[in-house]
Amino acid sequence: MNPAKVVRAEVKQLTDLPNIGKACAADLRLLGIDKPEQLLGQNPYDLYQALNHLTGKTHDPCMIEVFISITRFMAGEDAKPWWFYTDERKNALGQTKP
Numbered sequence: 379m380n381p382a383k384v385v386r387a388e389v390k391q392l393t394d395l396p397n398i399g400k401a402c403a404a405d406l407r408l409l410g411i412d413k414p415e416q417l418l419g420q421n422p423y424d425l426y427q428a429l430n431h432l433t434g435k436t437h438d439p440c441m442i443e444v445f446i447s448i449t450r451f452m453a454g455e456d457a458k459p460w461w462f463y464t465d466e467r468k469n470a471l472g473q474t475k476p
Contacts (some may be wrong), residue, residue, distance in 0.1 A: 381447070381457035389414050395448045396457035402444060408432055417452040423470070425449075442467045 381396035389395060392403035395414055409428055411417060422445030430436050443463040451457050467473075 381459050384451070384457040396451050397444050397447050397460040405429055405441070414452055417449050420449050422446040422449050439467060439471075440464075
């Protein structure tokens with residue numbers, strides 16, 4: 379869902395989360411996450427690695443940003459577009475240019 383349209387009190391299913399549509403919801407279900415509250419305490423980088431392992435392919439790194447956005451949202455932060463976290467992901471993985 380578009381982060382600007384997310385209403386925290388109305389988040390009941392995965393597609394109610396910021397930045398999550400049908401395809402990402404399917405990825406989360408593959409990871410064993412069926413409800414938004416199951417994201418509490420999850421590490422977005424671990425979720426990304428697990429998704430790569432389960433599917434046998436390397437997903438676009440922007441999935442890390444999506445996972446950061448939803449884990450942070452469930453931890454109480456405001457809903458933000460996934461690309462808000464791009465610099466954080468690049469810094470964490472040492473992908474910044476000198």
